[in-house]
Amino acid sequence: MGTRDRVARYTGLAGALLLAVAGYLGGALPDATTAPDGGPLTVTLWLLGTIAMVGAWWALRDGAPSTRWAYVTAGWWTLPLLVTAPLGSRDVYSYACQGWIYADGGDPYAIGVAAAGCPWVEAVAPVWRDTPAPYGPFFVLLAALAVLLGGGLVGTVLLLRMLALAGVLAAAACLPGLARAAGVPPRRATWLLLACPLVGVHLVAGAHNDAVMLGLLLPALLMLVRRPGRLGSLRQVGVLLVAGVLLGLAVSVKATAVVVLPFAALATVRGRPVVRTLLRDGGLLAVGAVSGLLVLSRLTGLGLGWLGGLGRSGDTVQWTSPPTAIGMLVDYVGELFGRHPDAVPVTRIVGILLLTALLPILWHRTLATLHPPPPRHAGFRRLIMKLLPWVSVYRGDKFMINPAGAGSGGGGGSGVGVVLGGAGVGLVATVVLAPVFHPWYATWPLAVLAVVATRTAWFVAPCALASFLALPDGTNVARLTKAPGAIVMTALVLAAFLWSLSRRRPWRSTPS
Known part of the structure; x- marks a missing residue:
């Protein structure tokens, strides 16, 4: 490990600590929905911490010294963000209230959290209090389980954060395999995703369900690129069906994952004839995906009502x-x-x-x-x-x-x-x-491009800029x-x- 690597590691860690302190002073706390309590100090710490993390991440964009070093460093950066207040968004409170509605026997796709009488509605951003849930039934089910096990708002938020962390860890475990399959250094792919400030701040500290989506999406892609080569084998059929189910569950968290499905079907094509292979193996993948989506929709009783809520995501x-x-x-x-x-x-x-x-x-x-x-x-x-x-x-x-x-x-x-x-x-x-665009949306393409691109500035630079678009209490700089x-x-x-x-x-x- 050279001097530059050491400086980047501890600069990013210092930035994460500053962001964690900013979160305690004026993060997205349940009883603060207007402005950060810490005022200028909070904003200053937030800006300095973001500059430090983005600068350290950018400095090693061509690759960390090793994959293990990237894992360890990203873990150090994540720890302070794991124990601070929700950062950059109040969406986690929307998740909690939508889970509460379902756990209480209601339909989060038919009614807003305010009209449903969620006891934590004051913590939800005003713009989302009267909108139906735009997330799939799998995530609503997970949110309801967090509500039942959490015993209150704080416990629910902690469990939702643990759920997001599990998604990040599942995606992290797949990065080396995907990178090697695509001929890209794993040490660079791991660094680009896990050390990105958007991941620590928004996916972990903000507990966004995008982490859960990526935690299902990347394992499915890894299964496809590593599946057995012998066509028609029983094991291959099982792999295609399981990968399809994971993709369907990813769609059942956020509809964005549907964009990946047609490209995932191309990963099933091995040799010629192309059309017949695509119809056969891609068809098995589609069966798994549809099963993962529709069966769960049926079992939860929620159906496809969440598709109607997607149109309300553009209210801002x-x-x-x-x-x-x-x-x-x-x-x-x-x-x-x-x-x-x-x-x-x-x-x-x-x-x-x-x-x-x-x-x-x-x-x-x-x-x-x-x-x-x-x-x-x-x-x-x-x-x-x-x-x-x-x-x-x-x-x-x-x-x-x-x-x-x-x-x-x-x-x-x-x-x-x-x-x-x-x-x-x-x-x-x-x-x-x-x-509509929110900073954490940039993690969708980042997670995939990190394991395949040989040049990185064209997508790393927008992610770096997106890291500055939100304040710790959830205020979007674009509004100002x-x-x-x-x-x-x-x-x-x-x-x-x-x-x-x-x-x-x-x-x-x-x-x-």
């Missing part, structure tokens, strides 16, 4: 979502001329439509990289790229995805990097085009910088679009 209007930022800027410009265009709902719909079109094209491109189609299909591929010019920017080499044997036509681990890379970029698109933020975000979107056009090149029939 913040410039951190690019489509929302563009709509906000249009509204601001309209107000200068005495108009009220109300453009945010329109730009959000456009973003969803773009995402709906982009994900299938990205999946097709990933498949074409794994198994190049015959020349007679080249014209169709060029037509697809012309429909969305900036999609042609996505290629494994452009996004620095390690192909790990892409296009080799099968074999153990062949194309793992391409499949995971496609899933990671799909999650990036989901985060960018969603109607609406107009300037909307202008800057719109300018970034325009710059990215122009860059994608400048990088556009004719599609080659044989991928690099």
